[in-house]
Amino acid sequence: MELTVAITGASGTIYAHRTLQLLAASGAVGTINLIMSDTAATVAQVEMGVNLKDPSAEKFNKWLGLDSGSKLIRYWRLDNLAAKPSSGSNRQAGMIIVPCSMGTLGAVASGAGTNLIHRAADVCLKEGRKLVLVPRETPYNAIQLENMLRLSHAGARILPACPGFYHRPKTIDDLVEHLCFRILDQFDIPHSKKSQWTGEEADNG
Numbered sequence: 507m508e509l510t511v512a513i514t515g516a517s518g519t520i521y522a523h524r525t526l527q528l529l530a531a532s533g534a535v536g537t538i539n540l541i542m543s544d545t546a547a548t549v550a551q552v553e554m555g556v557n558l559k560d561p562s563a564e565k566f567n568k569w570l571g572l573d574s575g576s577k578l579i580r581y582w583r584l585d586n587l588a589a590k591p592s593s594g595s596n597r598q599a600g601m602i603i604v605p606c607s608m609g610t611l612g613a614v615a616s617g618a619g620t621n622l623i624h625r626a627a628d629v630c631l632k633e634g635r636k637l638v639l640v641p642r643e644t645p646y647n648a649i650q651l652e653n654m655l656r657l658s659h660a661g662a663r664i665l666p667a668c669p670g671f672y673h674r675p676k677t678i679d680d681l682v683e684h685l686c687f688r689i690l691d692q693f694d695i696p697h698s699k700k701s702q703w704t705g706e707e708a709d710n711g
């Protein structure tokens with residue numbers, strides 16, 4: 507499976523980090539087209555103390571704990587509108603924007619995007635491929651809520667960065683993984699089932 511993952515400048519770099527690691531560990535994904543906004547690198551530095559400026563596949567491999575020679579990550583510059591994810595003829599399962607800033611959300615919702623993240627998302631919508639956005643802001647204003655509704659009507663999946671607590675998380679990683687599992691579920695990508703709610707016993711009497 508080929509997927510595109512975009513990291514933008516909303517709070518929650520840790521969600522991108524864990525999602526990428528889980529995708530890598532799943533064995534179900536052969537290629538990840540990775541795109542990062544400029545502000546995403548700033549947020550990554552603030553939140554995880556990692557330097558993702560001047561990105562490269564090697565830098566991402568190191569960050570994700572992958573082998574230095576791993577070919578899983580195919581890194582594309584934000585201004586490279588000739589990149590593969592920019593074209594509908596590049597067959598892929600879809601795209602995840604995690605975390606998704608309100609700026610990127612608005613650009614995709616307007617259909618007037620200017621960079622490769624916006625274009626790749628637009629391509630997913632026009633080709634009927636899965637587009638999963640993980641927005642993060644609080645509180646949301648009316649424009650942001652309308653943008654989410656607009657995107658939902660256009661076929662995008664809005665999966666806000668709001669983890670549940672019914673699995674009784676003990677660590678931040680428990681919380682983060684719980685959300686990332688939901689992202690993988692959108693593509694039927696296998697992962698540990700430990701966060702799935704198994705439900706009460708059936709009411710058989």
Ligand SMILES: Cc1cc2nc3c(=O)[nH]c(=O)nc-3n(C[C@H](O)[C@H](O)[C@H](O)COP(=O)(O)O)c2cc1C
Pocket residue numbers: 513514515516517543544545546548549552606607608609610611642643
């Ligand atoms: C540390 C930090 C945290 C931020 N958190 C958020 C956030 O949670 N949600 C959001 O929409 N924007 C957030 N922003 C602002 C965005 O980064 C800013 O709007 C940026 O222009 C988004 O651009 P991008 O979509 O190209 O990444 C944050 C910025 C910084 C520096």
